[in-house]
Amino acid sequence: MHDHAATHDHGCGGAQAAIARAERLCRERDLQFTRLRRDVLTAVAGQTRPMGAYDIAEALSEPGRRVAAVSVYRALDFLTEHGLVHRIASRNAFVSCGHSHTDGAGLVFLICRNCGTIDETTAPEVEDQLGRTLAKAGFRPISRILEVEGECGACLGQAGAEG
Amino acid sequence: MHDHAATHDHGCGGAQAAIARAERLCRERDLQFTRLRRDVLTAVAGQTRPMGAYDIAEALSEPGRRVAAVSVYRALDFLTEHGLVHRIASRNAFVSCGHSHTDGAGLVFLICRNCGTIDETTAPEVEDQLGRTLAKAGFRPISRILEVEGECGACLGQAGAEG
DNA sequence: TTGGCGGTGATACACTGTAACACTCGGGCA
DNA sequence: TGCCCGAGTGTTACAGTGTATCACCGCCAA
CATH class of the missing domain: 3.30.1490.190 (Ferric-uptake regulator, C-terminal dimerisarion domain)
Known part of the structure; x- marks a missing residue:
């Protein structure tokens, strides 16, 4: 694929790194890194392309477990608030944060x-x-x-x- | 009201200027500056705050003339395409262009x-x-x-x- | 007159996002 | 143990944003 990974990698490997970073951050700040939040982050971090909230909801739904979009939105609110996920305004979609700045500035x-x-x-x-x-x-x-x-x-x- | 109009003024006065500029531009490029497009531009240029497409549709509708949102979108497509109106992605709304650059860059x-x-x-x-x-x-x-x-x-x- | 074309009207629909309420789960406390 | 409380989640409903599609109209050219 593309090998300019010197900067940072999204992609399947990146998902695990994103999860690890999220766990650490939530531990530090005494936040709950729940299953839903982890699943949403995993779904988003597994893509280099932005996902819509409904895409995520669909990706997370299985026979026996239906994830509603509104739940996804709440998880995304949490994740964006703490800089783990970014919203792409021009696409109305979300991407995993590939850095460790977490403040969202600049x-x-x-x-x-x-x-x-x-x-x-x-x-x-x-x-x-x-x-x-x-x-x-x-x-x-x-x-x-x-x-x-x-x-x-x-x-x-x-x-x-x-x- | 606010009197920092040194830079450029939106507002009621600005609307007329915007219309004039649009008329000139359409004449130059051989485009149709129809009533609907003029009305939409007037509505947007009369505000310093961004308007949603449905706000515009409502503002343009009167007893005896109902303007559907879809018509507004088409007019907005035209106006944005030619730099007369800008879309504010973070608000899903539109503002009149206050400058004369018209290329939308920078x-x-x-x-x-x-x-x-x-x-x-x-x-x-x-x-x-x-x-x-x-x-x-x-x-x-x-x-x-x-x-x-x-x-x-x-x-x-x-x-x-x-x- | 006819046919094409751009613009508009209208309906329907898909996508994006929020409000409100009920439920569960876990922890603190009597 | 039983109760309360708060955070998170499930669910339904609904508001807001945007597009697809077709029909119609007016204009111009052949």
């Missing part, structure tokens, strides 16, 4: 229009510039979203190799 | 958590930094959204004066 999401993969990175310089711009405008920021849509390196490489 | 939206006003600005330095960061990540951007939530200068000023 993130940039790179959404590939071709393969749908979402990559997550930080950009301190961009952050600095933005902070200056906002200060000049007299605006006090509390939170922000920065989502870039385009073509990821993997897809560009493939297109170059093939074409 | 915009930053400042959303006041207190008064709900949305201000729109450009930040070339942020853009430059972001471009460099993306290039380093091997990502080719096509479009992006940058929305900051916080407290606007007007509200900060009032709070300071009152408190």
